[in-house]
Amino acid sequence: MTMDDREFRTALSSFATGVTVVTAASADGIDAGMTASSFNSVSMNPPLVLWSVTKTAGSAEIFRHARHYAIHVLAADQQALAMRFATTGIDKFDGVAVTHDPHGVPVLEHCVARFDCRQWAVYEGGDHWIIVGEVLGLHKANADTLVFCEGAFGTVNSIRQPELDDDHRELDTESPVDHLLLYNLSRAYRQMSRQFHASVRESGLTVPQWRILASLYGSVTRDFRDLQDRTFLEPESLRDALAELSSAGLCQVAEGGEQVHGTEVGHERVRHLFELGREQELAAADEQTLSTLIEQLSQVVKNTT
Numbered sequence: 001m002t003m004d005d006r007e008f009r010t011a012l013s014s015f016a017t018g019v020t021v022v023t024a025a026s027a028d029g030i031d032a033g034m035t036a037s038s039f040n041s042v043s044m045n046p047p048l049v050l051w052s053v054t055k056t057a058g059s060a061e062i063f064r065h066a067r068h069y070a071i072h073v074l075a076a077d078q079q080a081l082a083m084r085f086a087t088t089g090i091d092k093f094d095g096v097a098v099t100h101d102p103h104g105v106p107v108l109e110h111c112v113a114r115f116d117c118r119q120w121a122v123y124e125g126g127d128h129w130i131i132v133g134e135v136l137g138l139h140k141a142n143a144d145t146l147v148f149c150e151g152a153f154g155t156v157n158s159i160r161q162p163e164l165d166d167d168h169r170e171l172d173t174e175s176p177v178d179h180l181l182l183y184n185l186s187r188a189y190r191q192m193s194r195q196f197h198a199s200v201r202e203s204g205l206t207v208p209q210w211r212i213l214a215s216l217y218g219s220v221t222r223d224f225r226d227l228q229d230r231t232f233l234e235p236e237s238l239r240d241a242l243a244e245l246s247s248a249g250l251c252q253v254a255e256g257g258e259q260v261h262g263t264e265v266g267h268e269r270v271r272h273l274f275e276l277g278r279e280q281e282l283a284a285a286d287e288q289t290l291s292t293l294i295e296q297l298s299q300v301v302k303n304t305t
């Protein structure tokens with residue numbers, strides 16, 4: 001891949017999208033499904049939507065010729081399903097709850113919204129097919145949407161949660177949610193990361209780049225999977241980011257991309273961010289509280305892996 005391809009993909013990944021799984025069945029009844037973030041609205045009247053499928057996808061021909069298909073907008077807790085339907089060569093439907101609609105289209109049981117489509121047009125779009133569907137049926141559930149941006153998954157919670165300015169802070173009276181760990185974690189994360197991520201960007205790194213370099217700090221070698229867990233990046237974005245960092249001498253990738261370790265230049269690039277991060281944390285809580293929190297949260301991370 002040339003540098004330009006990578007730059008193009010990186011720039012595109014700054015456009016936040018939802019995540020869908022599109023499903024259809026072949027003429028001889030084989031179920032197909034794939035994760036797609038290229039979904040978008042086209043027309044209100046008639047109701048049209050589009051998405052695009054890479055011509056090299058195993059199921060591209062099924063989608064190109066399908067007369068009907070379903071587009072499922074995934075919920076915040078369906079990240080694993082998104083990764084499953086983005087994996088070529090596995091039985092994607094194994095263990096997934098599906099029914100079939102009257103046209104034989106496999107329908108996932110749980111999602112935020114579903115668009116039941118009839119094929120309207122298929123256009124040539126370079127190395128993708130652009131598929132336009134007429135929406136014949138709609139289903140909407142009350143759940144948070146999964147979001148995809150810069151190669152990582154997130155939720156709309158961070159968008160929905162209102163920011164209280166000083167004048168309105170007294171309106172923030174206690175509610176049962178204040179006693180939930182997740183709520184406090186995401187609020188603390190959101191408030192603390194705002195300042196820290198600004199410092200990261202000021203230093204000329206993106207947040208995913210910082211996460212990679214920070215995970216490689218010291219003389220550790222990490223395998224690709226471990227790095228994925230630590231950086232919250234999906235494989236393709238992690239590979240792109242590693243290629244970029246290694247061509248700048250900030251990390252080294254070995255054994256066909258499976259083993260990654262840091263370099264002195266890479267360490268140098270993030271050293272001050274560790275110090276800055278610590279300084280900012282000490283403004284939020286004292287040393288003893290921080291170390292207790294970190295110890296206990298590390299335990300929670302281990303218990304939930």
Ligand SMILES: Cc1cc2nc3c(=O)[nH]c(=O)nc-3n(C[C@H](O)[C@H](O)[C@H](O)COP(=O)(O)O)c2cc1C
Binds near residue numbers: 033
């Ligand atoms: C978040 C996310 C979004 C994706 N969006 C698209 C897309 O819009 N179009 C596409 O062709 N592939 C997209 N992919 C990649 C496909 O899901 C992947 O190539 C899939 O394995 C193809 O399945 P198949 O080869 O079994 O048909 C996306 C992957 C992820 C993780």
